[in-house]
Amino acid sequence: MTRAFLNVEASVLGRRWTGPAVEEERLAEAMAQQTRLPMALCHTLVRRGVSPADAPAFLAPVLRDLLPDPLTLRDMGPATDRFLHALRQRQRIAIFADYDVDGGASAALLIVWLRAMGREATLYIPDRIDEGYGPNVPAMQALGAAHDLILCVDCGTLSHEPIAAAGCDVVVLDHHLGAETLPPAVAVVNPNRQDENGDLAHLCAASVVFLMLVEANRRLRAEGVQGPDLMAMLDLVALATVADVAPLVGVNRALVRQGLRVMARRERTGLVALSDVARMDQAPTPYALGFVLGPRVNAGGRIGQADLGARLLACDDPRTAAAMAARLDELNTERREITERVREEAMAQAEARGADAPLVWAAGEGWHPGVVGIVAARLKEAFNRPAIVIGLEGGIGKGSGRSVTGVDLGAVVQRAAAEGVLLKGGGHKMAAGLTVMQERLDEAMTRLADLLARQGAGSEEPRDLRIDSLLMPSACTPGFVEQIEAAGPFGQGAPAPRFAFADIGVAPRRIGEKHLKLVLSDGMGAQVEAMAFGAFDSPLGPALDGAGHRRFHLAGRLELNHWGGRTKVQLRLDDAAPASG
Numbered sequence: 001m002t003r004a005f006l007n008v009e010a011s012v013l014g015r016r017w018t019g020p021a022v023e024e025e026r027l028a029e030a031m032a033q034q035t036r037l038p039m040a041l042c043h044t045l046v047r048r049g050v051s052p053a054d055a056p057a058f059l060a061p062v063l064r065d066l067l068p069d070p071l072t073l074r075d076m077g078p079a080t081d082r083f084l085h086a087l088r089q090r091q092r093i094a095i096f097a098d099y100d101v102d103g104g105a106s107a108a109l110l111i112v113w114l115r116a117m118g119r120e121a122t123l124y125i126p127d128r129i130d131e132g133y134g135p136n137v138p139a140m141q142a143l144g145a146a147h148d149l150i151l152c153v154d155c156g157t158l159s160h161e162p163i164a165a166a167g168c169d170v171v172v173l174d175h176h177l178g179a180e181t182l183p184p185a186v187a188v189v190n191p192n193r194q195d196e197n198g199d200l201a202h203l204c205a206a207s208v209v210f211l212m213l214v215e216a217n218r219r220l221r222a223e224g225v226q227g228p229d230l231m232a233m234l235d236l237v238a239l240a241t242v243a244d245v246a247p248l249v250g251v252n253r254a255l256v257r258q259g260l261r262v263m264a265r266r267e268r269t270g271l272v273a274l275s276d277v278a279r280m281d282q283a284p285t286p287y288a289l290g291f292v293l294g295p296r297v298n299a300g301g302r303i304g305q306a307d308l309g310a311r312l313l314a315c316d317d318p319r320t321a322a323a324m325a326a327r328l329d330e331l332n333t334e335r336r337e338i339t340e341r342v343r344e345e346a347m348a349q350a351e352a353r354g355a356d357a358p359l360v361w362a363a364g365e366g367w368h369p370g371v372v373g374i375v376a377a378r379l380k381e382a383f384n385r386p387a388i389v390i391g392l393e394g395g396i397g398k399g400s401g402r403s404v405t406g407v408d409l410g411a412v413v414q415r416a417a418a419e420g421v422l423l424k425g426g427g428h429k430m431a432a433g434l435t436v437m438q439e440r441l442d443e444a445m446t447r448l449a450d451l452l453a454r455q456g457a458g459s460e461e462p463r464d465l466r467i468d469s470l471l472m473p474s475a476c477t478p479g480f481v482e483q484i485e486a487a488g489p490f491g492q493g494a495p496a497p498r499f500a501f502a503d504i505g506v507a508p509r510r511i512g513e514k515h516l517k518l519v520l521s522d523g524m525g526a527q528v529e530a531m532a533f534g535a536f537d538s539p540l541g542p543a544l545d546g547a548g549h550r551r552f553h554l555a556g557r558l559e560l561n562h563w564g565g566r567t568k569v570q571l572r573l574d575d576a577a578p579a580s581g
Contacts, residue, residue: 099301104310154205206240243294247493302370358458367391373400
């Protein structure tokens with residue numbers, strides 16, 4: 001075992017700190033010498049696998065250079081042909097979408113594009129509890145009877161029977177893992193089809209929809225017709241990518257980066273209303289998309305009106321948007337209360353089972369199916385393991401899972417479903433859904449744990465904390481943080497670099513019941529502010545609040561705080577350890 005970073009074997013939170021490997025240190029030093037970039041930034045680039053020669057292009061990505069040719073995806077040609085045929089012939093179009101952010105944003109992209117072309121489409125999003133995920137036979141039959149074309153977005157790849165029952169043409173635009181056989185649709189465009197090469201497997205459904213619209217615009221342009229402005233729609237793609245925990249690598253990184261710029265212009269009525277009701281007063285960040293806007297868009301599909309989020313994203317009337325945003329905010333508050341109750345029970349179950357297994361799981365009678373995915377994400381974060389949370393009712397369990405980087409949960413769930421251990425299941429690498437008979441629950445979780453172990457789940461210590469580089473408070477200038485942010489945006493698959501500060505004095509001040517604000521000082525006049533959100537839900541708050549004159553090693557992620565016309569550097573604190581001596 002390598003030596004712990006700053007000799008921290010057990011921090012305040014019980015974590016062992018690990019630093020860059022010797023080879024990473026060597027590569028970062030070589031990059032710093034060749035590029036003259038800050039050493040801390042070079043550590044970040046090396047961890048991303050960036051070479052010195054590629055560093056300039058990585059720090060200033062151009063979407064045009066990274067966007068793949070849509071026709072590299074199988075069935076993209078037939079899908080675009082059928083879509084444009086419906087447009088030209090003024091056929092009736094229906095959009096059947098999933099009830100999450102990715103489904104809502106995918107539907108909104110199509111609605112906004114069609115509206116710009118003078119057309120309207122019918123939106124249908126199934127009720128999570130009454131209908132469940134994806135197309136169902138009654139809904140598809142009803143839509144097929146009244147429409148000429150159904151576009152299934154963020155769903156449909158495994159929906160053989162419902163698509164066959166539709167009675168009209170169906171095009172699937174999805175990203176969930178496909179089976180060996182495809183449903184009888186005109187086209188199934190999905191980077192996670194079995195016959196795809198996997199190069200674009202990281203795309204969310206909204207990105208797949210966006211690529212079809214790119215191809216549609218290209219064909220219209222060849223006919224002398226100007227299509228809608230797709231660059232202005234990248235805010236929706238960015239929101240979906242982050243909220244669906246798609247890895248921020250390759251073209252995803254460029255899509256989100258550009259989408260954040262578009263969102264900052266505040267031109268989309270629905271997102272402006274949602275940002276205002278959420279009291280967002282700074283430029284949007286991946287954190288805001290994933291933890292502020294995303295949960296509110298999701299709230300309708302989780303515990304309220306399934307199509308409310310998608311309709312808000314496509315809304316162009318400010319008064320209507322404000323009313324929908326306010327309702328989603330209310331639902332999100334209600335959702336948080338439900339989530340907290342389930343989280344406490346699930347955490348107790350998981351802790352009782354122990355954290356050594358490849359899979360962390362919990363199940364409870366009456367747990368709301370709309371929050372089990374959120375709670376699974378909390379368990380995953382707490383234990384650094386794939387996690388599944390299941391709500392039980394009437395002898396049936398409906399659950400949701402979240403995975404860790406490098407472990408394909410969707411493939412494992414789909415295999416267990418094919419083996420008959422689960423009634424049904426599917427998803428993608430980072431998230432999956434499943435249905436299981438309660439009497440086979442333990443058997444199913446044991447089988448999933450075995451399959452996940454074969455992928456290496458559980459091999460990493462759950463309490464390790466990765467440190468990217470060591471910093472001094474004097475280095476924490478806005479300009480330095482802007483340089484670091486050029487390596488972003490950060491999120492799933494591309495975590496923000498975590499910096500350590502050694503032997504630091506702290507001046508703490510409690511904020512409300514749970515949070516702690518600190519001023520960090522190196523004793524030589526340099527200071528930086530830090531925030532420890534939820535610090536008093538863990539040992540971190542009491543340890544730092546009663547620090548006195550003791551000094552600490554601290555670890556966290558740097559960000560810019562814009563307030564009152566000023567820009568300040570702030571450390572979002574992750575962990576601390578007493579400094580020896």
